[in-house]
Structure formats: structure tokens, C-alpha cells
Amino acid sequence: AQSVTQPDIHITVSEGASLELRCNYSYGATPYLFWYVQSPGQGLQLLLKYFSGDTLVQGIKGFEAEFKRSQSSFNLRKPSVHWSDAAEYFCAVGTNDYKLSFGAGTTVTVRA
Amino acid sequence: GAVVSQHPSWVICKSGTSVKIECRSLDFQATTMFWYRQFPKQSLMLMATSNEGSKATYEQGVEKDKFLINHASLTLSTLTVTSAHPEDSSFYICSARDGTGVIYEQYFGPGTRLTVT
Numbered sequence: 232a233q234s235v236t237q238p239d240i241h242i243t244v245s246e247g248a249s250l251e252l253r254c255n256y257s258y259g260a261t262p263y264l265f266w267y268v269q270s271p272g273q274g275l276q277l278l279l280k281y282f283s284g285d286t287l288v289q290g291i292k293g294f295e296a297e298f299k300r301s302q303s304s305f306n307l308r309k310p311s312v313h314w315s316d317a318a319e320y321f322c323a324v325g326t327n328d329y330k331l332s333f334g335a336g337t338t339v340t341v342r343a
Numbered sequence: 344g345a346v347v348s349q350h351p352s353w354v355i356c357k358s359g360t361s362v363k364i365e366c367r368s369l370d371f372q373a374t375t376m377f378w379y380r381q382f383p384k385q386s387l388m389l390m391a392t393s394n395e396g397s398k399a400t401y402e403q404g405v406e407k408d409k410f411l412i413n414h415a416s417l418t419l420s421t422l423t424v425t426s427a428h429p430e431d432s433s434f435y436i437c438s439a440r441d442g443t444g445v446i447y448e449q450y451f452g453p454g455t456r457l458t459v460t
Contacts, residue, residue, distance in 0.1 A: 267451075274349075274436055274453040275387075321386065329375065329440065331449055333386045 233258045233326045237334035244312050245342050252307040252337050254296075254322030263325030264305040266296055269336075270318045278320075281305060292316070317341040346370055347439050349452035356427055356459055364422045364455045366437030372417035374442030377449060378410070381434040393420050427459045 234257045244250050256262055263282050267275040279290025286298040296307045305322060322334040346369040356362050366376055375394050379387040391407075393399040393414035401407045409431075411423040420439075424431050434456050438449040 265448075272434075272454070272456065274347075275438075275451040277448075277450075280448065328392075330377070330389060330392065331438075335386050338384075 233324050233332050235322050235324050235332055235334035237322055237337050239337045240335070241338045241340065243340040243342060246314055247311050250309045250312045250316070250339065252320050252339070254305045254307065254334060255303050256305060256324045257303065258324055264298060265323040265331065266290065266294070266307045267321045267323065268318050269321065275321065278307070312341055314341045314343070345441065345450040347437065347450045347452040349437055349455050351455060352453060353456040354458070356457070358428050358459055359426055361423055361425045362427055362457060364435055366420045366422070366439070366452055368418045368439045368450070371441045373439035374417065375440040376414055376420040377438045378412060378422050379436045379438070381436060387436060424457065429459045432457055432459045
């Protein structure tokens with residue numbers, strides 16, 4: 232069965248510093264991978280997605296992610312975080328029946 | 344494009360009453376809609392999948408008589424929480440899949456906060 236692991240429950244980063252959120256997936260075939268962001272009390276906003284092609288994917292808000300098949304990973308990065316990046320981040324993989332399987336999420340806190 | 348709305352955004356109801364939540368795709372036809380439940384500080388838990396014109400498919404452990412889902416048109420799905428109790432208090436999020444787009448891509452609504460007193 233498909234699954235997603237986000238090893239980091241909570242990350243604190245200083246404003247202006249770089250950010251990397253880890254995501255590992257378990258899937259037999261070529262995965263469809265997503266990163267979503269959720270602000271408190273809000274729905275999910277798609278940051279970026281990977282279906283095929285270039286393994287380095289650019290998203291919105293200055294985020295990027297790299298698909299590494301050998302490591303079953305799809306880590307999210309941002310070179311310089313802003314206070315507005317404080318939120319919950321979810322990695323997800325598309326499953327056989329067109330559903331999404333989400334990781335547990337990583338809470339990002341940005342300190343001034 | 345690909346906007347999904349939910350109504351209401353928050354609702355408070357008394358124990359024993361029923362509450363209906365609407366999910367609409369505003370600028371595309373949603374062949375499939377999904378309903379999720381999210382507890383505080385937790386991930387999204389898929390409750391059910393609904394396809395237009397057919398019965399919803401519920402995930403294991405989700406009471407279908409408790410959470411009634413109707414997907415009567417390609418732009419509207421509703422979730423009715425029947426005989427609500429305080430333990431049903433949660434954040435409910437819907438998403439929709441565009442039948443003409445990438446099959447795994449889902450567009451999410453802003454969520455509905457349900458509080459049962």
C-alpha cells in the first residue's frame with residue numbers, strides 16, 4: 232500500500248534562513264507526488280507537484296522539491312523563508328484508486 | 344481556475360441535530376469529490392469518495408448512515424452529518440477532481456469548522 236512519511240513533526244527556522252522539509256514515500260510504480268500548505272483554519276493550497284520529467288520541480292511562493300527515486304524521497308526546499316511561511320506542510324502521494332495519501336504533516340515555525 | 348468552495352465556513356449546532364455542508368466546484372466539472380476530516384494538529388483523513396450520480400464509497404470505519412454524502416451534479420456534493428454529537432466536532436474539507444485534468448490532482452475547498460454543543 233502507498234504511504235507517506237514526514238519524519239519531522241515540527242521545524243523552527245529563522246526568517247531568511249533556508250528550509251528543507253523531508254518526505255519519504257512508499258509506492259511500487261512511478262509516484263504522483265504533491266506538497267500542500269495549510270494555514271491555520273484554512274484549506275490546503277498546492278505548492279507543487281511531480282508527475283514525470285525533470286526531477287527538480289518549481290512551485291509557488293519560491294518553493295521547490297526534488298524527486299529522488301533511489302531514496303524514495305520528495306523533499307521540499309525554500310532558500311529563504313519569510314514569516315508568512317509559518318504553516319503546516321503536507322506531502323501526499325496519489326494512490327492506485329486516484330485518492331491521495333497524506334503524510335502526518337510538518338509544522339513550520341518562523342522566528343524573527 | 345480550479346476553485347472549490349465550501350459552505351458554511353463554520354457552523355455550531357446542538358447535539359442531536361443534523362448539519363449539511365456543501366462543496367462546489369466553481370469553474371470546472373468535478374467527476375469525483377472527496378470528503379476529509381481533520382482533527383487539530385493532525386493530518387487529513389479521507390472519509391469518502393463520491394462520483395456524480397452514484398453512491399459514495401466510504402473508507403473503513405466511517406459510518407455511512409452518520410455521514411450522508413450526495414453528489415447530485417458535476418459541481419455540487421453535500422455532506423450531511425446526521426444526529427450530530429460533540430465527538431463529530433471537527434474540520435471537514437472537501438476536494439474535487441477535474442475529470443478532464445490530471446487524474447490524481449485534487450483541488451481543495453477552504454474547509455468547514457463544525458462544533459457540536
